[in-house]
Amino acid sequence: MSHPDSAVVAFEALRRTTLSRQRGQALIGLLVFSAILLVSFQRSQFFSSDIGGDPMGRVADFLDRMVPNLRSDALLADRGTEGSLAWWFYDLPLWLRLGWQTVEMAILATVLGTVGALAASFLCARNLMPFAPVRFVVRRGLEALRTLPELILALILVAAFGVGPLAGVITLAISTMGGLGKLFSEINEEIDPRQLEALTAAGAGPVSRIRYGVIPQVLPNYASYALIRLEGNLAGAAALGIVGAGGIGLELQRAITYTEFDTYLAILLLIVGMIFLIDIGSEALRHRLIGLGADK
């Protein structure tokens, strides 16, 4: 006779086996994880590398050298006075000039990359490009562009185009195209198909279909992604200078090479401030665009 207890017994047995299986899996996962972690620490010489005696003391010393010796009585004095703000930011006009160059590089690269991404996104959107091999090739191409780190691309392009902003702009434009192309094609695939159908029914060609059926739906999203990318490109442009691709990064590298650590901090503060300003501006713009998009 089927006892109510037997159901309980069966449940308990099932629960025990499920629990022990889950514990076994967790244990195996933990072992694999610890093994990788151990090998990683060993391979990256995290504990074994010779970083000199008293590492904490050296970091403290380093931080101490990064903070400028400002004197409160001479804070607003001219460049020649040690301890004044002007003495700390001694090359401010040049840095501002290079900082503006960095902004220009980021803007140009974002525009060029966005145009490239637009073209690519129509070629690899499932609903706009009926020819599958083209979609496949363009998609894989964009993926390859995304995988290649910006700085490595910049190294090659600096070797080809010479030291200067041109290599930086091309680098950033290429990586922008890779990043935005994918996002844009995803936006393209999410559009409302009815407007496209109406245009097809009216006998519109592929270009008019994109102009009147797709662009009005996707423009706010495109612009919003491009602006986010602009923020990223500004940080990218600042970093690219380190390998000689123009902009403020060059001065950052110079400061480190000449062990002017307080200058390094000064330039870093300028860069972070610049990124902060662009972030605020582009966020305001994006919110307006999204607001406008929602009104329609």
Added chain:
Amino acid sequence: MTVESRSQAMAIAPQAMRARPRLAVMASIIGGLLALFAMAWDLQLAPGSLFSGLDKLALFGAAAIPPSDGGQLPRILKALGETFAMAFAGTCLAAVAALPLGVLGAKTVISQPVVHFAFRRLLDWFRGVPALVWALILVSAFGLGPFGGVVALALADVPSLAKLFSEAIENCDSKPMEGVRSAGASPLSELRYGLAPQVAPVMASQCLYFLEGNFRNAAVLGIVGAGGIGFELEERIRIFAFDEALFIIALYMICVAGLDTLSQKLRARLA
């Protein structure tokens, strides 16, 4: 103009009414293009140097084929392993450091608005400092080698991970915790059985995502002297050994794609 006559005018000449905004759009497009050209002029982006650069690039491309390992495959593989090791160790360190910060940053834990705001802004400020900038500092403090790279990756990730962790904690449902508490559990078991099952998969998935990113960043850090594959690659680009450079780049990209696929699979299982 009265309302009626206005609508009549609209009906008669819609094109004329629309001409003005179209003119404005055209003007802003032309203005934008002019501004872009001015910027290009300011940066001295000359078509001449563009074309000579493209010529050189074509030469590099020709020199890069066929790719060759230069008889140094073991060394390259070792450097690749080192790059992954840097990424993994850096991500783990960052996760460990970000966990307490993430708890502190959650609005549900510290509800004092001023403290919460200040804490978040502080994290934002540090988020603006990329791994490369940390690496420059750390390499000059600790010398060449992967140690500086690991610390740089961890430092660059901590603020972002802490922010994501605190958002994960804020977003979780309080009812399971209340349920555990009402059963008379201690605060510790409340965290273990009420909170952890909700946030652990989210956090693990974010860590995997950061591991992918760090594998890319770790390759770059080698360029400033933090070891790994970037160091090998930079050496070969500097001496124009493009066949070996292409080999390394191709191998590295395959590894990145492999890691991305693996981590995507794991993340899909966690979600």
